[in-house]
Amino acid sequence: MRILGLWILLLCSIPSIAQNCSYTLSGKVIDSHDDTPLVGATIIVAGLEKAVQTDLNGSYSIKGLCEDSYSFQVSHPNCITKGFTLTISGDTNRNFRLEHHLEELNEITLEGRAYEKQTETVRENRIREDELERYSNKSLGDVLNTISGVSSLNTGNTVVKPLINGLHSSRVVIINNGVRMEDQEWGAEHAPNLDINTAGSISVIKGANALQYSGDAVGGVVISEDSKTPLLDSLYGKTILSAASNGRGSSITSQLTKSYENGWYSTIQGTLKRFGDFEAPDYVLSNTGIFERNASLRLGYNQIDYGLEGYYSLFKNEIGILRASHLGGAADQVRAINSDRPLIIEDFTYSIDAPKQDVTHQLARVKGFKKFEGLGRLDVQYDFQQNKRLEFDIRRGDDSDKASLDLTLNTHTLLVDLDTELFESIDFQTGVMGRYKENIANPNTGVRRLIPDYEQYQAGIYGIASYSLQENWLFEVGGRFDYTFMDVFKFYRTSFWEERNYDELFPALVIEELDNQLLTNPQLTYNNFSGTVGTSYSFGDDYRLLLNYSLASRAPNPSELFSEGLHHSASRIELGDLRFNSEVAHKVSATFQRDHDTFSFAVNPYVNTIEDFIIIEPIDIQQTVRGNFQVWEYRQTQAQLVGVDFDAQYAFAPNFQWNNQFSLVKGYDRTRDEPLINMPPISLKNEVVYQNTELNNLRLSLQSDYAFRQNEFPDNNFEVFLPTTETNEVVDVSTPPDAYHLLHFRSSMDFDINMLSVLNVGLQIDNIFNTEYRNYLNRLRYYADDLGRNISIQLKLNY
Amino acid sequence: MKRLKLVTSIFVLSLFFVACSSDDDTPEPVNEEEVITTMTVTLTPDGGGTPIILQTRDLDGDGPDAPVVTVSDNLTTGQSYSGTITFLNETEDPAENITLEVEEESNEHQIFYTVGTGLDVTLVATNNDDNGNPLGTQFDLEAGAVSSGLLTFTLRHEPMKPNSGLGDAGGETDIEATFTVEVE
Numbered sequence: 001m002r003i004l005g006l007w008i009l010l011l012c013s014i015p016s017i018a019q020n021c022s023y024t025l026s027g028k029v030i031d032s033h034d035d036t037p038l039v040g041a042t043i044i045v046a047g048l049e050k051a052v053q054t055d056l057n058g059s060y061s062i063k064g065l066c067e068d069s070y071s072f073q074v075s076h077p078n079c080i081t082k083g084f085t086l087t088i089s090g091d092t093n094r095n096f097r098l099e100h101h102l103e104e105l106n107e108i109t110l111e112g113r114a115y116e117k118q119t120e121t122v123r124e125n126r127i128r129e130d131e132l133e134r135y136s137n138k139s140l141g142d143v144l145n146t147i148s149g150v151s152s153l154n155t156g157n158t159v160v161k162p163l164i165n166g167l168h169s170s171r172v173v174i175i176n177n178g179v180r181m182e183d184q185e186w187g188a189e190h191a192p193n194l195d196i197n198t199a200g201s202i203s204v205i206k207g208a209n210a211l212q213y214s215g216d217a218v219g220g221v222v223i224s225e226d227s228k229t230p231l232l233d234s235l236y237g238k239t240i241l242s243a244a245s246n247g248r249g250s251s252i253t254s255q256l257t258k259s260y261e262n263g264w265y266s267t268i269q270g271t272l273k274r275f276g277d278f279e280a281p282d283y284v285l286s287n288t289g290i291f292e293r294n295a296s297l298r299l300g301y302n303q304i305d306y307g308l309e310g311y312y313s314l315f316k317n318e319i320g321i322l323r324a325s326h327l328g329g330a331a332d333q334v335r336a337i338n339s340d341r342p343l344i345i346e347d348f349t350y351s352i353d354a355p356k357q358d359v360t361h362q363l364a365r366v367k368g369f370k371k372f373e374g375l376g377r378l379d380v381q382y383d384f385q386q387n388k389r390l391e392f393d394i395r396r397g398d399d400s401d402k403a404s405l406d407l408t409l410n411t412h413t414l415l416v417d418l419d420t421e422l423f424e425s426i427d428f429q430t431g432v433m434g435r436y437k438e439n440i441a442n443p444n445t446g447v448r449r450l451i452p453d454y455e456q457y458q459a460g461i462y463g464i465a466s467y468s469l470q471e472n473w474l475f476e477v478g479g480r481f482d483y484t485f486m487d488v489f490k491f492y493r494t495s496f497w498e499e500r501n502y503d504e505l506f507p508a509l510v511i512e513e514l515d516n517q518l519l520t521n522p523q524l525t526y527n528n529f530s531g532t533v534g535t536s537y538s539f540g541d542d543y544r545l546l547l548n549y550s551l552a553s554r555a556p557n558p559s560e561l562f563s564e565g566l567h568h569s570a571s572r573i574e575l576g577d578l579r580f581n582s583e584v585a586h587k588v589s590a591t592f593q594r595d596h597d598t599f600s601f602a603v604n605p606y607v608n609t610i611e612d613f614i615i616i617e618p619i620d621i622q623q624t625v626r627g628n629f630q631v632w633e634y635r636q637t638q639a640q641l642v643g644v645d646f647d648a649q650y651a652f653a654p655n656f657q658w659n660n661q662f663s664l665v666k667g668y669d670r671t672r673d674e675p676l677i678n679m680p681p682i683s684l685k686n687e688v689v690y691q692n693t694e695l696n697n698l699r700l701s702l703q704s705d706y707a708f709r710q711n712e713f714p715d716n717n718f719e720v721f722l723p724t725t726e727t728n729e730v731v732d733v734s735t736p737p738d739a740y741h742l743l744h745f746r747s748s749m750d751f752d753i754n755m756l757s758v759l760n761v762g763l764q765i766d767n768i769f770n771t772e773y774r775n776y777l778n779r780l781r782y783y784a785d786d787l788g789r790n791i792s793i794q795l796k797l798n799y
Numbered sequence: 800m801k802r803l804k805l806v807t808s809i810f811v812l813s814l815f816f817v818a819c820s821s822d823d824d825t826p827e828p829v830n831e832e833e834v835i836t837t838m839t840v841t842l843t844p845d846g847g848g849t850p851i852i853l854q855t856r857d858l859d860g861d862g863p864d865a866p867v868v869t870v871s872d873n874l875t876t877g878q879s880y881s882g883t884i885t886f887l888n889e890t891e892d893p894a895e896n897i898t899l900e901v902e903e904e905s906n907e908h909q910i911f912y913t914v915g916t917g918l919d920v921t922l923v924a925t926n927n928d929d930n931g932n933p934l935g936t937q938f939d940l941e942a943g944a945v946s947s948g949l950l951t952f953t954l955r956h957e958p959m960k961p962n963s964g965l966g967d968a969g970g971e972t973d974i975e976a977t978f979t980v981e982v983e
Contacts, residue, residue: 328956328972343969394971396907396956397900399832446832453826489826493862514828516859516890521825566861573861623865624857628975723913723951723977724965 023088026061027095028597029054029074038076038098039130040697046071053693053750056130056657057597060693074098077236077798119209120466121476121534121548123591123604125150126203129227132196133796134746134762136240137251137273140174140192140202144222147204148661149604149645151680154778155189157278157787158290158319159357162192163777165206165606166641166665166679167219170557175213175223176363177311182411182437183361183387184451186557189570189779192222193315193361193387195294197240197253197271200227206606206645207587208530208552211462212417212431215480215530216554218585218610229257229265231302238798246766246790247289248348249275263307267298276350277320280785281770286346287323287353292316305371315361320352325783326394327571330621330628330720333782334729342784354392354400355568362386376420379431385411393568399446404568406442407451411435426467433460433482439558448565451558452490459483464532472538476548477531484526484555488562491517496564502578526555526582542600546591556580560614560634570779573622575633583636585610601648606641613639615669617677618716618733628720630731638670641679655692661685666712674714681710681736681776697750704743710736710776737781740773742766753797762794830891834860837887837894838976840952842880842940851880853950855976858889866976873981874920874942882922882938884910884952886974898936901954902926908973910935911953911965918948918980932960947981 029041037058044051045062047070054060065088074096075081082098125147135143141152141160153161153168161168169188174181176194183193196202206220213221237256244250251273259265273292278285293316300309324342327333336343367381391405417431435458441449464478494516497503503510512519534548563576589606613636620631643665650658663683667676687703713736719728748762770789774781840853851874857866874880886897901908905928912922912935921941924933958970 326971328970329975331975332972394956395833396897396904396973441826443827443829445829448829448831491826491828493859495859495862495864499863511825515892516862517828519825519828564862622861622863624861629861721977723915723949723953723975726915726949 021064021066023065023067023091024061024063025065025086025088025092025094026059027093028058029060029076029096029098030058031098039128041074041076041096041098043096044073044075046073053697055655055691055693055697056689056699057651059597061654072096119205119476119532119534119548120474121532121536121546122205122207122209122550122589123546123593123602124203124205126201129200132199132202133240134748134764134794136197136253136794136796137242137244137249137792138196140194140196140222140224143196143202144204148647148685149206149643149663149665150204151663151683151777153188153678154775154780156285156288156322156325156778156780158275158288159189159191159321161188161190162204162222163680164204164220164222165608165643165645166667166676167608170554170560171217171219173210173214173217173221175210175221177224177226177313177365178367178381179363179365179383179385180213180413181361182385182409183359184389184407184409186559189321190357190359190389191317191319193317193359194224195253195271195292195296195313195315196224197255198226198269198294198296198313199224201225206604207532207548207550207589208585209478209532209534209548209550211464211478211480211530211532212429215460215462215482215528216552218552218554218583218608226267226298229259229267229300231261231263231265232259233261234259236799238796240794240796242762242792242794244275244790244792246787247275247278248350249273249290251292263302265298265300265302268296270295274350277348279348279788281772281788282785283341283345284348285322285342285784285787286344286349287320287356289320289350289352291318291352306369308368309366311363311365313363315359315363317357317359318352319357319359321355321357322780322784323353323355325780326355326568329571329624330630330718330731331722333571333630333731333733334720334722337732337782354394356392358390358392358403360386360388374421376418376422379415379417379419381413381415381417383411383413383415385409385413387411391568393447402445403442404445404447405450406445408440408442410438410440412437426465428463428465430463431461433458433462435459448491450563450565450567452488452562454486454488454490454558456487457485474536476535477533479531480529482526482528482530482553482555484524484528486522486524486526486558488520488522488524488558490520490522490562492520492564494518496575500577506578522561522578524561528553528555528582540594542594542596544591544593544595546589546593548587548589550585550587550589552585552587554583554585556582556614560616563634566629570632571629572618573629573631574616575631577634580614580634580636581612583610583612583614585613598651599649601646603644603646605644608641610639610641612636613669615639615676617714618718621718621720630718630733637672639667639676640670641665641667641676655690657689657691659685659687659689669714675712677714677716678777679710679712681739682708684708695749697748699746699748701746702743703746704741706741707739707773707775709739733782736776737774740771740775742771742773743768748794753799757797757799760794760796760798762796764790764792764794766790766792831860832888832891832895834888834890835886835897835954835974836860836889838952838974839885839887840882840978841885842874842882844875845879845881853976853978853980855978856889860890868976868978870978870980873983874940876942876945876982878942880940880942881925882940884936884938886954902934902936905929905934906932906960907957909933909955909958909960909962909968909970910938911955911968912938913949913951913953913965915949915951917946918950919943919946919982920950920980928960930960942982945982947979949977950980951975951977 239254253271255269271294296313324344365383390403393404437456460482462480466476509520532550563574587608593602646662667679842851852871888895924935926937954974955970958968962968
């Protein structure tokens, strides 16, 4: 019907004789449901053969219009094309509203509101698909780095762990397609097993506010959502091909979606990424290559009041760890740190040798929903994940090809959520969760298990209510309870068991005594309460004030509880403690923000006070036959993190925009009155973007990235005796590297291939001046410089 | 109603998945294969006599107990000794002789001798790797004047070969043991 109407409009519009033809029509194309600007919408002026596209902010402008009546056809890939008629009599500002298909059909797609609106009273940062596509050959951590207040803890440049407001690993929960990732995320050198090319958008909530997912996200929650499938007969897809000079590698990702008006849909997607050794400005970073292979498949059926979807994804990643970072002990550490260059530099190669990681993550999920009259919407989801992690060390003899760490983690989760419509003015959502986890450590590694065999049972229940008082006031309150039971089989060294007095504290746990080891069976129970309360107040046309308190409670992870021995990749002995209790965080955050066409900003200060914060820090030097090693022990303390995140966007001239980000966080151990280790230094980012929709959607951007020096850090230096010089040498593992400034350039243009296909060509230069720098949050900063200049090109074809 | 049944059956199906966890027996122990618990240096006087034994032994590997270091006797001034070094992993039963692996992968290993100030002894490796570079599990020791000091043995894995000593050898330290030695 609409198409017919459009044709009538098109036929009726008769080009008229020009009187004054210098008028400009400008405005935005907006999603009529949630008022978000639509990027890349096309506006065709009937009769003039003129077409423009909306820019990043959804803005367009059409010049050279006469005093006349015109017909416009406005279209967007995900929307129903619409026609408008407008009489021009001077420069006109007009916003076009489109029915965003997916939003319109929100009620009947599986991605309900539960995954749309995570929280109302905490600022949610969202990375949209076009930005994600620019990072197609990078990792999740790299793309999250673009958000203020989010940095990353790196091991080299391929293991990138998101760090939210100074916290990471077990304190950051990652939700992939509605599934909580269970991928040995406790490890600081374990990258998230998620292909960003599967995501339609990624959002970050800096706190434990997304209670429907978890109550233990002391740092925050990262939510990756798939792009939605329209409910109409269509076949579309995209392919992104990119090649980069640094690492001499390339990646290809492709996605194809078929949907039917009767409700069936399916998407198939795959990514292949291969890079060789990356390079610092002056040398090759030997053994830092990466080989990643991912595939996913989705099949679903949607109707107005029910729907069903199945999803499967396979993620396989092989990552080389800088060869020069593998050390034999404290004396080697002195040599490595004192040398300006890595001690091992070889010629460039694509092959990945030990030390390396090889991780395979599989995720299968079925979910369905049903709407009940008068009750609301019920969602049921079951997912199964299998994470297989192999870590290879440099070993001797027959063992050299054998993994030193071989863990399989199986997780089954069942979720039932109910989004009620019981009350008129209160939005109430509730649900229950059941989870079973099983960790299997392969004994054939010939290396004592870093993480023991265990089974874990979890049950959770939550409720979140939000109440709108008038138009501009909103209150939100939520609570969650989680029960965790762990049944563990752990071999302890007898000497460690006795040194810790465990033989007196827990004699009942021992079930078997071997030569110099004990088999124990700890059974641990944790009860965790979490909650959130907050308010949101809107005023003026575009101002909003958010205030929130959240309580997060996290049970200790297996590494914190059970570590006892040499951690090869860290070249240190790590000791956990069986007696730990849950860590409890109280976070108060406020946000003052303005969303406006020309000048937008958000200021977000916060204080996070954490009781029984579990940190690992050096306590001693231990002598072994292999040499001396630093001993790091986990302990619990009172911690406090205080910080502020700031964002601003200013459209200072037509087609130009300036983006600014500033993040500051200070972390302290209140018991010892000293700074916390690995706190991100102050970061300042500025970007100038030029975008011209009339010139093939040309986009140019120059980004400046300034990282200050971290001046607050604990002194963890230690002394080691060197027989060669017969001196005690200080091993400086504490002093942060100097501040650095990097410049990046990005550009892209669109070319129409035919009516349906658009080719986007991008050129990108990172670290333009090939600056030598080291990043405080890179665990390999002791051994090598960070990445040098990288020139990459990207071709994206939408069809 | 049919649809509701479908949803319900998925629910039930998933409960089944959750329920079918297997309760295995207790896991089997892992004995560290790579750990070197014991290094023994045997110095046999040329022309016969009781060998002198320098030993470091750490039966709990990376565990909290420190290695036990023993030196059986003092060296005799002017005496030549032929030395051998053995590495054992005594966490396994029977103990694994790691010297064999080191000698098998001789190109990837080298033992370095560091003589501390004051001590008047000289050590020279007498066995080589497959490329003719020194390996050092066998050596000659020449005891000089009456003196005392530290004597350190370092086993490096994947050193640069040839090299001029520990300073430019690189690689990783597999073992490093220091003994207090007297020449009388």
